[in-house]
């Protein structure tokens with residue numbers, strides 16, 4: 001599974017366009033730039049796979065994950081199958097999540113009330129941060 005984006009304009013509307021030196025060549029339909037995918041591209045793919053599966057384990061739905069990291073819910077469902085991810089049941093809560101710029105995140109965490117009685121993880125998301133939070137000890 002790979003997410004290919006044009007290195008010039010970041011558009012993901014790319015089509016396969018032959019093999020050059022054993023590497024897949026792509027054509028960007030947005031800016032007509034030709035490029036091949038190198039190892040760096042593969043690394044970014046793994047990064048999104050991990051993020052998607054993390055969010056899935058935290059109880060977010062495929063559609064929510066699609067909205068957050070911009071990969072299709074079909075891809076996410078394929079990864080869940082491929083890596084045989086089994087989600088433990090989360091009967092009593094659904095996590096909430098917020099996206100922060102760094103300064104906003106620092107500001108948010110300054111308030112101790114935000115931290116007590118809740119579990120949370122912070123994960124990097126491009127140039128921003130995502131905070132996933134679930135309330136515990138709540139009936």
Ligand SMILES: [Zn+2]
Nearest residue numbers: 006009028031
């Ligand atoms: Zn392009």
